[in-house]
Amino acid sequence: MDATDRAIVLATQEGLPLVPQPYHAVAEQVGISPVEVMTRLHAMLESGVIRRIGAVPNHYALGYKANGMTVWDVDDARIDELGERIGQLDFVSHCYQRPRHLPDWPYNFFAMVHGHDRAEVERKAQKIAELLGDASSGHEILYSTRLLKKTGLRISV
Amino acid sequence: MRRPLCEGGGVMALDALDRAIINQMQGGFPLCANPYAEVARQLGTSESELLARIQKLLDGKVLTRFGPMYHAERLGGGLSLAAMKIPAADFERVAGIVNAMPEVAHNYARDHALNMWFVLATETPQGQQEAIERIERETGYPVFDMPKIREYFVELKLRIEA
Numbered sequence: 532m533d534a535t536d537r538a539i540v541l542a543t544q545e546g547l548p549l550v551p552q553p554y555h556a557v558a559e560q561v562g563i564s565p566v567e568v569m570t571r572l573h574a575m576l577e578s579g580v581i582r583r584i585g586a587v588p589n590h591y592a593l594g595y596k597a598n599g600m601t602v603w604d605v606d607d608a609r610i611d612e613l614g615e616r617i618g619q620l621d622f623v624s625h626c627y628q629r630p631r632h633l634p635d636w637p638y639n640f641f642a643m644v645h646g647h648d649r650a651e652v653e654r655k656a657q658k659i660a661e662l663l664g665d666a667s668s669g670h671e672i673l674y675s676t677r678l679l680k681k682t683g684l685r686i687s688v
Numbered sequence: 689m690r691r692p693l694c695e696g697g698g699v700m701a702l703d704a705l706d707r708a709i710i711n712q713m714q715g716g717f718p719l720c721a722n723p724y725a726e727v728a729r730q731l732g733t734s735e736s737e738l739l740a741r742i743q744k745l746l747d748g749k750v751l752t753r754f755g756p757m758y759h760a761e762r763l764g765g766g767l768s769l770a771a772m773k774i775p776a777a778d779f780e781r782v783a784g785i786v787n788a789m790p791e792v793a794h795n796y797a798r799d800h801a802l803n804m805w806f807v808l809a810t811e812t813p814q815g816q817q818e819a820i821e822r823i824e825r826e827t828g829y830p831v832f833d834m835p836k837i838r839e840y841f842v843e844l845k846l847r848i849e850a
Contacts, residue, residue, distance in 0.1 A: 618841025
């Protein structure tokens with residue numbers, strides 16, 4: 532990422548301007564042409580620096596009031612194959628392998644499951660349990676009880 | 689300082705167009721001169737109506753953000769999930785210290801012995817370790833660092849009934 536890309540990140544990390552020609556507005560701020568803004572955003576999408584350009588909904592406002600972080604103790608030898616399969620489930624929004632912290636924390640696989648209530652999250656977790664089968668030797672569902680802080684990623688000037 | 693999880697959200701009534709906008713705009717926003725006009729055309733509405741609706745959804749906190757989602761690690765930064773086990777009586781003090789750190793992007797209370805979970809987003813990978821050490825020093829509790837080893841899938845797939 533060069534200085535111009537960085538300037539584009541700085542100009543858009545709070546969001547894209549809500550004006551008819553948002554890329555022109557960013558271009559004016561950065562001091563390059565609108566075409567260059569679009570070309571660079573396209574390149575950042577291609578390289579994965581930008582995951583997507585879109586809106587982030589507030590789960591809670593959309594009725595998804597139960598957000599369960601399901602955590603699983605999965606056989607290390609099978610986690611990659613199973614992780615890819617669980618990531619395909621349409622109710623799983625994020626899915627990662629993370630380190631265990633024994634003895635307090637035996638879980639190495641995390642899948643975020645969203646539901647309208649806890650019963651729905653538990654039914655969905657049961658589907659994950661079926662896919663994991665005997666590769667999982669235990670799981671828990673951690674529900675968020677309070678949002679303490681939520682800001683996006685920020686880079687400084 | 690107790691704040692509900694739904695702070696600022698969950699009260700706005702959404703009509704069919706709002707719902708279509710939310711479903712349509714979770715990704716794939718076009719890279720062209722007049723992208724809102726393009727999306728408005730797909731949704732069967734006008735550009736000015738779409739812009740007004742997005743503003744209303746952001747103001748009502750139905751949407752928390754609209755724009756490019758940057759991938760912290762590919763920007764050269766660090767991103768990690770971390771957890772702490774905090775006694776109830778000390779929870780507010782520790783939450784205050786953790787939330788005050790600019791490196792902490794999200795922080796949630798969860799019903800588990802590990803009861804505080806936060807995301808550390810830093811501009812450099814070494815910033816992660818510094819942030820963790822500072823939290824441990826200032827709070828007096830250990831941080832369980834859980835950086836991702838592999839990412840299998842990350843995408844919002846929230847659909848709401850149109």
